[in-house]
Amino acid sequence: FNSTERHIQLAKAIGVNWVRLHDTSGNITNWYWLEKEPGQWNFADEDLKRFRDGKMKVLGMLATTPKWASYYQKQTDKGDAYFDRFYLPLNPEKDFRNYVNKVVEHYGDAISAYEIWNEPWQIRWFAVDKKNGQYLHPENPQAEYVRLKKIAYEEVKKINPEITVVGLNTSYASDTSPDYHIGGKEWTKGVLEAGGMDYADVGSTHIYIGNPGGYPTSTVDIGLARGVGPNDAFERIDKPVWMSEGSSTYTKLAMGFYNRSLPKPVLDANERLAEGVLRYHVSLLSRDVEKIFLYAMHNGGITNNSGFSSLINRNNSLHPSAIAHATLAWHVDGLDYHSVTEVAPKVWLYTWEGKGRSSGVILPETKENVYELAAISGIERRNIWGNPVEGTVIVPTSGIFLNAPGMSAAELIAKIPVKKVEDSSPKTSSLGN
Numbered sequence: 001f002n003s004t005e006r007h008i009q010l011a012k013a014i015g016v017n018w019v020r021l022h023d024t025s026g027n028i029t030n031w032y033w034l035e036k037e038p039g040q041w042n043f044a045d046e047d048l049k050r051f052r053d054g055k056m057k058v059l060g061m062l063a064t065t066p067k068w069a070s071y072y073q074k075q076t077d078k079g080d081a082y083f084d085r086f087y088l089p090l091n092p093e094k095d096f097r098n099y100v101n102k103v104v105e106h107y108g109d110a111i112s113a114y115e116i117w118n119e120p121w122q123i124r125w126f127a128v129d130k131k132n133g134q135y136l137h138p139e140n141p142q143a144e145y146v147r148l149k150k151i152a153y154e155e156v157k158k159i160n161p162e163i164t165v166v167g168l169n170t171s172y173a174s175d176t177s178p179d180y181h182i183g184g185k186e187w188t189k190g191v192l193e194a195g196g197m198d199y200a201d202v203g204s205t206h207i208y209i210g211n212p213g214g215y216p217t218s219t220v221d222i223g224l225a226r227g228v229g230p231n232d233a234f235e236r237i238d239k240p241v242w243m244s245e246g247s248s249t250y251t252k253l254a255m256g257f258y259n260r261s262l263p264k265p266v267l268d269a270n271e272r273l274a275e276g277v278l279r280y281h282v283s284l285l286s287r288d289v290e291k292i293f294l295y296a297m298h299n300g301g302i303t304n305n306s307g308f309s310s311l312i313n314r315n316n317s318l319h320p321s322a323i324a325h326a327t328l329a330w331h332v333d334g335l336d337y338h339s340v341t342e343v344a345p346k347v348w349l350y351t352w353e354g355k356g357r358s359s360g361v362i363l364p365e366t367k368e369n370v371y372e373l374a375a376i377s378g379i380e381r382r383n384i385w386g387n388p389v390e391g392t393v394i395v396p397t398s399g400i401f402l403n404a405p406g407m408s409a410a411e412l413i414a415k416i417p418v419k420k421v422e423d424s425s426p427k428t429s430s431l432g433n
Contacts, residue, residue, distance in 0.1 A: 001025070001297035003047040006316075008054035011297060014311065014322045015329025018291065019051055020059040020244060022118055024298035029111070031099045032064035032085040043106055052110055059166065059244070059293065060111045062100055062152050063118050069095045077130040086118070086125045088138065092151055100155040104163065113164035115204060115244055116152050120145045121171055121187040123180060134179055141182065142190030145169075146199065153199035166242060167200030172207045172223025184227035189234055202290070203228055203237045207246040214279030214363040214399070215348050216286075216340055220248075224287050242291040248280035249273050251307035253319055274324035274384050275398040277311075281328055282350050282361060285337055324398075327386040331359040331401050338409035344419035347371040347395070353409040360402040360412055362395050371395045376415050379404045 001007040003025050011019070019025065027033040028044040035041055051058055063086070065072075070087035072079065079087075089096040104114070120126035120141060127135040138144040149167045156163050168191055171184040182190075184205070197203060205227035213220035224243075229236040252273055284292055294310035311322040335352035343349045346365035351358060364371055373381070374392040380403040381389040389400060404412045 003028075003044075003050045005050065005054070007297060008051065008056060010312070010318055010322075011056070012054065014318065014326040015333055016297075016325075017055070018057045018059055018293065020115070020293045021061050022063075022245070022295075024296065025051075026061060026064070028058075029060035029062065029103055029107070029114070030064040030085070031062075031069075031096075031103075032066050034103065035066055035069075035099060037066075038068060041102060041106075048107060048110055058111045058113075060103070060107070060114045061118060062103065062114050062116050065089045065096075071128040074128075075130045077133060079130055080124070083124045083127070083135065086127065088126065088128055088144065088148075092148055096148060097151045097155055100152045101159070104156050104159045109160065109162070111163070113166055113202075114152070114156060115166040115169065116149050116200070117145065117169060118245075119171070119206060120169055121173075121182045121184070140190075140194075142187065142196070143194045146191060146194040146196040149196055149199040164201045165199070166202045166204045166244065167196060168203035168205065168228070168237065168239075169244070170203075170205045170227040172205065172209065172226055174223075174226060184223070185231055185233050188227055188229070188237070192234055192237070197237060197239055200239060202242050203239045204242050204244040207243055207284070208250050209246070209248060209280070210250075212248040212276035212279035213283030214275075215283075215346065215365045218279070218283050220280055220283035221287060224284065224289070240290050241288065242293070243284050243289050244291075244293045245295045246280075246292075247294055247308070247310045248276040249310055249321060252276075253309045253313070253321070270320040271384070271398055273319070274321040277321045278324045278328055278361070278384060278399055279363065281325070282363065285332065285352075286340055286350055288337065323386065324384050327382065327384060327401060328361070330386065331361070331382075331403060335359060339413075341413050341416075341418075343416055344371045345369060347419075349413065349416055351409040351412060353412075357403065357405045358407050358409040358412040359404070360409070360416075361399045362402070362416075363399045364395055364397050367397050371419070373400060373417075378407065379412065379415060 021028050028048050069089050072084050072087045123137045124135040128138050129136040153165050156165050170188045173183045176183040176186050207223050211219040225231050228241050297312050313319050332352045335354040338351040338353050341349045346369040349360050349362050351360040373395050382401040384398040
């Protein structure tokens with residue numbers, strides 16, 4: 001999102017504490033903007049200062065290449081102004097290494113982490129030429145990506161060993177399209193075989209998905225396993241995992257509470273979108289994903305039809321789905337994921353614990369999976385909007401949040417009524433730490 005007080009305040013209000021510098025605000029760390037001409041550096045100190053003054057931690061990008069240093073000079077076809085920035089550097093050992101050194105040294109500990117490149121598994125983001133309208137990958141793109149990772153890792157750690165280096169940059173994609181992208185499993189396998197995780201503290205993946213999750217076999221869970229394991233090609237990568245770009249609301253957000261005629265608002269779509277945000281996050285958190293970066297909070301504007309909006313309306317106010325994000329953050333941020341328990345057929349209780357309390361959310365897999373929950377002493381209950389729930393309720397698909405001060409997750413689980421589950425699967429399956 002933008003380095004403005006307004007955007008920073010919107011983010012902080014709903015529990016967002018990190019910003020990724022990719023497109024908007026990419027001018028702070030992306031090479032294309034920083035060194036337009038050799039040796040002439042243009043650092044965005046004021047933009048970074050606003051983020052830090054607003055108490056935002058920063059995931060910088062080490063990506064893009066100015067035209068003078070890139071394969072853009074050799075392209076056969078006329079390029080695309082956006083993707084021309086992502087041509088690979090012609091001389092990475094000299095020019096890319098110098099760029100990384102300059103950026104990391106200049107910004108110091110104001111930037112906590114750097115991610116290496118953006119979606120190199122997509123050809124147009126990691127190209128060396130363009131012919132007949134088609135961008136072309138280098139001969140071995142995974143090995144070339146590891147080459148850049150090694151250079152960046154060495155320079156970052158030389159300057160400040162405490163900075164986190166984020167690499168892998170894989171995806172949930174199941175297929176490989178020769179003209180477009182490499183599937184997540186194939187991309188990760190190639191990076192691992194080239195020794196790529198030797199040059200990263202964290203592995204990253206991107207997940208854009210329509211089926212939002214909230215149960216252990218969801219497409220979010222499957223997509224995550226495709227990119228970072230475990231799957232039939234490799235085990236789970238041996239580094240922490242961040243979901244560094246993605247969304248469950250791609251192409252779905254519009255005006256939220258706006259464009260409605262009160263006093264008869266149409267709220268069904270808003271609740272479904274809020275539910276999608278909640279389920280998407282819960283599935284990722286239950287699989288030991290440490291950080292989640294949604295894309296993006298800068299795509300407002302009435303005429304913006306890109307679809308890449310998360311948590312905001314077209315008028316750049318917060319969308320109702322942002323309330324679900326805030327409610328989840330209030331319940332689980334800073335706690336450790338514990339487990340998922342099937343409390344009734346296809347009704348799932350996800351739990352977290354820490355800081356002298358435990359939290360949970362009950363999510364039916366579908367509207368047909370009915371679960372009745374009575375009031376329980378010592379356990380606070382809230383709906384997706386953060387409002388207290390009174391009496392006995394039929395748990396909606398948007399879920400019921402639980403907060404149990406002074407209880408462990410095991411104690412919380414023991415207090416939740418378990419209806420008979422017909423299959424032979426265990427009541428509790430540990431998907432987390």
